[in-house]
Amino acid sequence: MIPVLEIFGPTIQGEGMVIGQKTMFVRTAGCDYRCSWCDSAFTWDGSAKDEIKQMTAEEIWEELFRLGKDCFSHVTISGGNPALLASIGGLVELLQSRGIRSAVETQGSKWQDWLAQIDDVTLSPKPPSSGMETDFDVLDQVVANLLEKGHSGVSLKVVIFDERDFEYARGIHRRYPGIPFYLQPGNADLVEANTEELRTKLLETFEWLINLAMAAPDLNDVKVLPQLHALVWGNKRGV
Ligand SMILES: C[S@@+](CC[C@H](N)C(=O)[O-])C[C@H]1O[C@@H](n2cnc3c(N)ncnc32)[C@H](O)[C@@H]1O
Numbered sequence: 001m002i003p004v005l006e007i008f009g010p011t012i013q014g015e016g017m018v019i020g021q022k023t024m025f026v027r028t029a030g031c032d033y034r035c036s037w038c039d040s041a042f043t044w045d046g047s048a049k050d051e052i053k054q055m056t057a058e059e060i061w062e063e064l065f066r067l068g069k070d071c072f073s074h075v076t077i078s079g080g081n082p083a084l085l086a087s088i089g090g091l092v093e094l095l096q097s098r099g100i101r102s103a104v105e106t107q108g109s110k111w112q113d114w115l116a117q118i119d120d121v122t123l124s125p126k127p128p129s130s131g132m133e134t135d136f137d138v139l140d141q142v143v144a145n146l147l148e149k150g151h152s153g154v155s156l157k158v159v160i161f162d163e164r165d166f167e168y169a170r171g172i173h174r175r176y177p178g179i180p181f182y183l184q185p186g187n188a189d190l191v192e193a194n195t196e197e198l199r200t201k202l203l204e205t206f207e208w209l210i211n212l213a214m215a216a217p218d219l220n221d222v223k224v225l226p227q228l229h230a231l232v233w234g235n236k237r238g239v
């Protein structure tokens, strides 16, 4: 069984290595982290506990198909931390058997063998502003496991709120130089209901982050991307 909090789409992947990709989302419940600025805190803070459904891979597939019909070929698994769940292996296999490509979003704090079967793996270690501490022994192992299996779709994405986060991100890129590296500005205003107002703030932090990255000689290969879905739909859930 997989604890699922929401299934939605089709929408576009708003972040990182496959930004713009038409995709469905499966969002699992539960996280081993408690990031101070988590935009999906409802997956772990108890506020949506009545919405959690224990689902089999087949039930998840049925819901994906009901929502997406023949209008999708890609599914993104996010959370919470999906890598807490060994049971996702069955879903990954089922998607593969239907010819659907898959992606996962995880902070890289846990390994599961099914991660190696996912087409697009985004590892998003957390900078100091999150209040979390990276266990680099685990992250090294997760990266090594993926590379050892010859995975070609791994990327690193660090969310940046301040200059300390930026220094942390540089350290991540230095530690894993061969892995495509993405910087993402943090959304500090998770309660703003006015999307116009939010856009202005998000674009300002995006520009701030671009300027920092452009002046860093060790980040000449970095990609700086906003959360596209936040620019389009603001803080709305399920998009
Ligand atoms: C909600 S998390 C779920 C997956 C996994 N727990 C993780 O953090 O990678 C999905 C992505 O959203 C990012 N994120 C969460 N809160 C954010 C915020 N306030 N601003 C920008 N990105 C945020 C995370 O860093 C992560 O890359």
Ligand SMILES: Nc1nc2[nH]cc(C(=O)O)c2c(=O)[nH]1
Residues within 6 Å of the ligand: 011, 012, 013, 014, 015, 025, 040, 078, 079, 105, 229, 239
């Ligand atoms: N459109 C869209 N793109 C996303 N990329 C990562 C997301 C996430 O919450 O993991 C997300 C999300 O929630 N929506």
Ligand code: SF4
Residues within 6 Å of the ligand: 031, 032, 033, 034, 035, 038, 039, 040, 041, 043, 079, 080, 081, 107, 126
């Ligand atoms: S690791 Fe991801 S889901 Fe967990 S608290 Fe941090 S941002 Fe939220």
Ligand SMILES: [Mg+2]
Residues within 6 Å of the ligand: 039, 040
């Ligand atoms: Mg999100």
